[in-house]
Each structure stands twice: as structure tokens, then as C-alpha cells.
Amino acid sequence: MKKVAILQSNYIPWKGYFDIINMVDEFILYDDMQYTRRDWRNRNKIITPNGLLWLSIPVENKGKFFQKINETKVVDNQWADNHWKSICHNYSKAKHFDEYAERIHQVYEQCKDEEYISIINYRFLKEICDILGIKTKITWSSDYELVDGKTERLIGLVKSAGGDYYLSGPAAKDYIVDELFEQAGVELAWMDYSGYPEYKQLSDTFEHGVTVLDLIFNVGKDAPAYMKSFKNN
Secondary structure, eight states: OOEEEEEOOOSSOOHHHHHHHHTSSEEEEOTTSBOOTTSSSSEEEEEETTEEEEEEOOBOOTTOTTOBGGGOBBSOTTHHHHHHHHHHHHHTTSTTHHHHHHHHHHHHHHHTTOOBHHHHHHHHHHHHHHHHTOOOEEEEGGGSOOOSSHHHHHHHHHHHTTOSEEEEOGGGGGTOOHHHHHHHTOEEEEOOOOOOOOOOOSSSSOOSSSOHHHHHHHHGGGGGGGSSGGGGO
């Protein structure tokens, strides 16, 4: 059985995103889908003494209502320095910050002049997967031929990748037609994001829905112990 997951790329996403990657044999970035504003494609949250702070990459979207994620361009290359300064300011006192700071900083340096948000997201995904010890193959939906229909396209991608098991995020329950997976001979499973254990954060109120960097900087090499996929490996 080959397990496949398909998600749009996010900017330094939360731990649950990396759990999905680690639970499958191939993870397909669905970046030829329409870019959505005020979403996770170009932004994520960190913890500060004053609450949550959005780190957002400025992108070109005015009047571009139908542009794809992989067509979306960055409009201000100062974002990388600004984001790194915010991370340093708010995480420099985290227990394991010094162990991983240089690796994350290097990705920001590599992304300074990158034109496309998809490539930026991919570079962070690859580095963080390496830090967490995730070996899953990562590909792009554009590597495969796409068919029409929301559910049909997902099934087509899974089968093109040689898969017979699809792990979906729970949000897709709004549109996925289960019967089509059954007819295609592809087992459909749903990711469960509930029940994550808490860890010591630099705030009084615990927040699960922040970038995975928060977990890495606070618990270091023990990060997998606070994720679901590693317990099943």
C-alpha cells in the first residue's frame, strides 16, 4: 500500500501539517490551485509576550483574482529580514533556539530574493522535515496530469503517484465525494488534529495553532514526542 497526501503549501506551517507529511509515502504540494487571500499560503503565527503575531509575506494579488499559488509573486524582499528579526526578538530566550537558529536563518537568507511564494514555502518545508527527521517524498501537483472535478482530481493525483490510500485534511469533508474514492479503489482516511499534548511555551496561554518553529525552539530534538505520526512509526 502506498499512502499519499495532497495539500496546498503553507508558510512555516504548524505541527499538524508535518504530521500529515510524515504519515504518508508521498506528499504532493497542490500549488496549481487558486491562491486565496488571508489564508495560510503566505503567513503564519508566532507567540510573543503580547499575544500572537502574524508573520506575513507581502504578495502581489491586487486584481489577480484567479492566479494560482505557484504564480503568486512576492512584492517586497525586505520580508525575510523582518520576519527573522521578529523570530529572534520573540524566541531568543527559548530553550533550544540557539541549536536551530542558524539553520532557519539560512533558509531566510536563501529566500530573500526568491520571486515565488511556492518556492519559499517548499524550502522551509524541506528544512523543517530534515530537522524533524521526516523522509517523505515531496512532489508537486504540476508533476502530474490533472483532470477536472475536485474529487476526481485528487483521485487522479493519488493514482498517478502510484497510491492506493489517500490521507486528507478534515476541511476537505465539505467537498470530497467518498463514493468516488471507493469506486476508484483508493482507501480514504481523514486526519484527526485533536488531542495534541501541550509543551512549555513562552506564554501563559497555550496555543496549538502556531508555526512548528515554536515547537522546535521550545523542545528541540524532543519535538516528535509532541506529534502524532512519530508514535506510530
